[in-house]
Amino acid sequence: MDTTVTTGTEDSVWGGGNRPLGASYGKLMMWFFIVSDALTFSGFLVSYGFSRFKFIETWPIADEVFTHVPFFHGNYPMYYVAFMTFILIMSSVTMVLAVDAGHRMMKNRVILYMFLTIIGGAIFVGSQAWEWATFIKGDYGALETKGGRILQFVNADTGKRAALADFARTLPEERVKHEKSEGIWYQEEGYKTSYSLNEVIQGFRANPNILIRTETINEEGEKTLLTRGESLEKLNDAVMVVEGANLIRNEYGSRLFADFFFFITGFHGFHVFSGVVINVIIFFNIILGTYERRGHYEMVEKVGLYWHFVDLVWVFVFTFFYLV
Amino acid sequence: MAHEHKLEIFRGLLKFKSNTQKIWGVLIFLSIVTAIEVGLGIAKPEVLTKNYFLGMKLLNWIFIILTLVKAYYIAWDFMHLRDEKSSLRRAIVWTPIFLVAYLIFILLFEADYIYNVFKDGFLSWDF
Numbered sequence: 106m107d108t109t110v111t112t113g114t115e116d117s118v119w120g121g122g123n124r125p126l127g128a129s130y131g132k133l134m135m136w137f138f139i140v141s142d143a144l145t146f147s148g149f150l151v152s153y154g155f156s157r158f159k160f161i162e163t164w165p166i167a168d169e170v171f172t173h174v175p176f177f178h179g180n181y182p183m184y185y186v187a188f189m190t191f192i193l194i195m196s197s198v199t200m201v202l203a204v205d206a207g208h209r210m211m212k213n214r215v216i217l218y219m220f221l222t223i224i225g226g227a228i229f230v231g232s233q234a235w236e237w238a239t240f241i242k243g244d245y246g247a248l249e250t251k252g253g254r255i256l257q258f259v260n261a262d263t264g265k266r267a268a269l270a271d272f273a274r275t276l277p278e279e280r281v282k283h284e285k286s287e288g289i290w291y292q293e294e295g296y297k298t299s300y301s302l303n304e305v306i307q308g309f310r311a312n313p314n315i316l317i318r319t320e321t322i323n324e325e326g327e328k329t330l331l332t333r334g335e336s337l338e339k340l341n342d343a344v345m346v347v348e349g350a351n352l353i354r355n356e357y358g359s360r361l362f363a364d365f366f367f368f369i370t371g372f373h374g375f376h377v378f379s380g381v382v383i384n385v386i387i388f389f390n391i392i393l394g395t396y397e398r399r400g401h402y403e404m405v406e407k408v409g410l411y412w413h414f415v416d417l418v419w420v421f422v423f424t425f426f427y428l429v
Numbered sequence: 430m431a432h433e434h435k436l437e438i439f440r441g442l443l444k445f446k447s448n449t450q451k452i453w454g455v456l457i458f459l460s461i462v463t464a465i466e467v468g469l470g471i472a473k474p475e476v477l478t479k480n481y482f483l484g485m486k487l488l489n490w491i492f493i494i495l496t497l498v499k500a501y502y503i504a505w506d507f508m509h510l511r512d513e514k515s516s517l518r519r520a521i522v523w524t525p526i527f528l529v530a531y532l533i534f535i536l537l538f539e540a541d542y543i544y545n546v547f548k549d550g551f552l553s554w555d556f
Contacts, residue, residue, distance in 0.1 A: 125514075125516065126513075126514055126516060126517040126520075127513070127514045127517065128513065128514075128517055133517075136517075136521055139521075140521060140524060140525055143525050144525055144528060144529070147525065147528075147529040147532060148532070151529070151532050151533055151536050151537075152536065154533065154536065154537055154540070155536040155537065155539065155540040156540070157540075158537050158540035158541050158544060159540045159543045159544050159547070160544070161544055162544075163555070168470070168471075182470075182471060183467055183470050183471055184467075187463065187464075187467040190463055191460065191463065194456065194459050194460065194463070195456075197503065197507055198452055198453070198455075198456045198507075200507075201452050201506075201507045202449065202452060204509075205448050205449055205452065250556060251556055252553075252554055252555060252556035254555055254556070320555075321555075326478055342556060406509075409507075409508075410508055413503055413504075413507040413508045414508070416503060416507070417500055417503045417504065417508075420496055420499050420500055420503065421496060421500070423496075424466075424492050424493065424495075424496040427470070428466060428470050428489075428492045429489045429492050429493070
């Protein structure tokens with residue numbers, strides 16, 4: 106009959122006094138969120154794996170796609186992404202230092218470390234925006250065939266990729282971008298490429314040292330290079346010029362690659378962005394002394410969990426998008 | 430919030446004097462692992478790309494294992510799972526691992542099947 110007695114419920118097992126997991130309500134809820142969010146990201150990454158296994162022989166090679174570093178010209182695969190990874194791990198470290206300082210009630214240190222964390226997050230988001238812009242703008246340009254496959258160009262003398270501008274001819278032809286305002290309602294061209302299909306084909310025929318590279322990966326783990334004869338043959342299949350990448354066309358290869366790139370890194374970037382916003386809010390709360398008055402800095406620990414989770418996801422995105 | 434921190438990593442091989450020191454130690458370890466990954470990704474040694482284990486390149490196995498190692502240390506030391514009760518830790522870790530392993534198994538098998546249909550079936554998609 107002790108259930109009717111209301112005194113001392115805090116201590117009784119069924120009255121809420123029992124804490125089997127030894128963690129506060131807020132922290133548990135943050136863990137709930139993290140586990141479910143982890144499953145969402147897993148769903149995305151596994152569906153990326155699905156599409157990749159489906160087109161395992163023609164999937165783009167990430168090293169050849171992400172080769173740029175800001176303010177530097179040339180071919181530097183992976184370096185910039187590695188830098189981004191390091192920045193994110195670094196901001197994770199400053200976050201965990203902030204949590205540690207919070208446990209010891211050192212307000213000024215928490216402020217400093219939270220500030221550094223926010224800076225790290227901002228650098229990461231900025232880098233990702235730059236990475237997107239570079240990816241969208243494109244590198245060399247390519248042709249797309251009737252079946253939606255991508256044909257890229259290689260200079261036979263140097264063995265390096267050839268940009269459309271290297272060999273395409275400029276013909277005296279008029280090509281006007283189709284705007285929404287003319288003709289049929291609500292129809293317009295997405296973008297106008299710098300060369301027309303005809304100009305690329307004419308230029309290709311006039312330059313005997315340019316070869317076509319298909320999407321197919323050979324036994325060496327590289328894209329298949331066609332001979333000049335095969336290239337001329339293959340050129341007949343081309344139907345349009347593609348420059349850069351968007352959700353529909355992708356000069357780097359399989360369209361799904363671009364779709365997943367935008368979707369997964371975009372979703373992750375959104376997490377980083379919201380993490381930075383939350384960190385800023387907590388940062389001001391610390392400055393105002395909210396947690397000093399509350400007597401503990403558990404709020405910093407909770408946003409810290411979220412921030413580390415964002416880092417954790419990036420570790421996986423980095424592996425499956427850039428390394429494997 | 431008097432928190433007790435377990436200050437040893439690598440199963441007690443490396444003991445730290447304070448929590449702050451442990452954080453820096455883990456950072457150094459994670460940086461080394463990332464550097465190895467990037468180095469291998471740029472160098473791509475032939476021994477690792479030519480040999481396969483269970484249908485996947487050795488290099489890719491190394492990447493995935495190193496990723497899981499990194500994930501372990503982020504979760505255990507940065508997210509303080511090492512200091513939580515084992516019941517909470519297991520609930521957090523094994524639930525997604527079980528579900529994700531199942532998802533990976535099912536989707537990759539299906540994708541491989543579709544790959545074979547595209548390859549051997551009377552279907553032309555590369556034109």
